[in-house]
Amino acid sequence: MSAPEPTILQNDFKRQWEFVEEAVLRAVRRVGSSGWYILGNEVATFEKELAAFWGVSHAIGTGNGLDALEIGLRCLGLQLGDKVLTTPLSAFATTLAVVRAGGVPVFVDIDETGGIDFGQCRELLARDSSIRFLLPVHIYGRALNMEELERLQRDFRLKVLEDCAQAIGAESGEIRAGTIGQAAATSFYPTKNLGALGDAGAILTNDAEIAKAAAEMRNYGQSAHYLHSRLGLNSRLDELHAAILREAFLPHLAAWTTARRRIAMKYLAQIRNASLILPASGSANDSVWHLFPVLVTAGSRDEFQSHLRSHGVATSVHYPRVIPNQPALVDAGLGDYSARLENAGRFARTEVSLPIHPFMTDGEAERVVRVCNNWSAS
Numbered sequence: 001m002s003a004p005e006p007t008i009l010q011n012d013f014k015r016q017w018e019f020v021e022e023a024v025l026r027a028v029r030r031v032g033s034s035g036w037y038i039l040g041n042e043v044a045t046f047e048k049e050l051a052a053f054w055g056v057s058h059a060i061g062t063g064n065g066l067d068a069l070e071i072g073l074r075c076l077g078l079q080l081g082d083k084v085l086t087t088p089l090s091a092f093a094t095t096l097a098v099v100r101a102g103g104v105p106v107f108v109d110i111d112e113t114g115g116i117d118f119g120q121c122r123e124l125l126a127r128d129s130s131i132r133f134l135l136p137v138h139i140y141g142r143a144l145n146m147e148e149l150e151r152l153q154r155d156f157r158l159k160v161l162e163d164c165a166q167a168i169g170a171e172s173g174e175i176r177a178g179t180i181g182q183a184a185a186t187s188f189y190p191t192k193n194l195g196a197l198g199d200a201g202a203i204l205t206n207d208a209e210i211a212k213a214a215a216e217m218r219n220y221g222q223s224a225h226y227l228h229s230r231l232g233l234n235s236r237l238d239e240l241h242a243a244i245l246r247e248a249f250l251p252h253l254a255a256w257t258t259a260r261r262r263i264a265m266k267y268l269a270q271i272r273n274a275s276l277i278l279p280a281s282g283s284a285n286d287s288v289w290h291l292f293p294v295l296v297t298a299g300s301r302d303e304f305q306s307h308l309r310s311h312g313v314a315t316s317v318h319y320p321r322v323i324p325n326q327p328a329l330v331d332a333g334l335g336d337y338s339a340r341l342e343n344a345g346r347f348a349r350t351e352v353s354l355p356i357h358p359f360m361t362d363g364e365a366e367r368v369v370r371v372c373n374n375w376s377a378s
């Protein structure tokens with residue numbers, strides 16, 4: 001018998017560590033020996049470099065993506081009971097941030113790309129003029145149609161916070177995700193395209209007042225030493241994480257995105273199976289391919305996943321349950337769940353994420369293609 005083939009992972013953190021180890025240790029030594037661990041030069045410098053990379057004026061580091069979303073909504077002026085139009089298919093954190101900020105989530109369905117359906121947004125906004133906030137998600141790494149988003153924002157005078165946790169660097173119509181809304185939030189959770197070695201996040205904005213409010217809000221609402229102008233939280237980005245992100249991760253992000261795109265192009269060109277729907281491929285910069293979602297249209301999703309697993313290919317599901325069906329929301333009786341969520345339900349029942357990460361070899365990508373092509377729905 002031949003040796004079992006190594007499993008192709010969703011994210012290969014050990015290969016990543018081999019690649020970043022020296023730079024990470026340099027960053028740790030620098031912070032350790034500086035004697036300054038909270039809100040110093042490392043955070044300020046990383047924020048400047050992140051803002052420059054993103055093409056916005058301000059970045060404000062936070063403890064994680066959930067807090068970045070909550071702080072973003074509060075800095076946009078969300079008040080207790082305000083409705084926030086959002087998507088039913090995302091990480092739970094998207095909706096949780098709305099609730100934590102005191103808002104009421106309102107859901108419309110997604111379209112066939114997985115993103116919030118702008119047509120349904122438009123209809124609902126025309127019917128309900130009390131909705132003033134929109135929290136769209138650039139899901140799977142793909143930028144939503146930014147021109148549509150801009151029109152919607154303008155036509156209904158919306159306050160928009162873009163959830164860019166999965167789509168750092170994605171563009172549509174040459175407009176970057178996260179640059180149309182009054183603010184954007186992102187996450188550096190380890191699996192994200194710019195992942196830290198722990199929890200971290202950021203708020204991005206071109207608005208100096210929002211930037212100032214967010215910087216205070218993450219630090220107990222302090223506007224000056226021991227002067228608390230807002231009821232903030234403690235969600236500071238650590239000097240250590242900022243240094244590691246800046247030294248070991250951010251400099252490679254562009255190349256890692258290119259590597260993800262190469263794998264995605266291979267999958268799009270070579271996966272041929274009538275039981276699978278591949279993600280729509282727009283123009284080259286549309287997606288940064290945080291994930292590669294396929295929909296299983298015949299047979300069972302479980303069987304497809306076991307077939308891949310038995311051939312050494314790890315998969316996962318994003319997401320198996322639409323957010324309005326999460327027990328915490330149902331129990332709280334929160335939100336308006338009147339919309340019919342057909343597409344979101346279909347994604348929840350049939351989506352499978354194939355491995356895609358910057359440390360995958362061509363040979364591994366080809367093996368994923370072969371195993372997908374060999375699967376026949378029973």
Ligand SMILES: *Cc1c(COP(=O)(O)O)cnc(C)c1O
Pocket residue numbers: 064065066067090091093094137163165166186187188189199200201
């Ligand atoms: C990961 C993620 C978040 C939450 O980020 P954390 O840093 O884990 O709090 C929010 N929204 C989306 C779309 C995400 O993928």
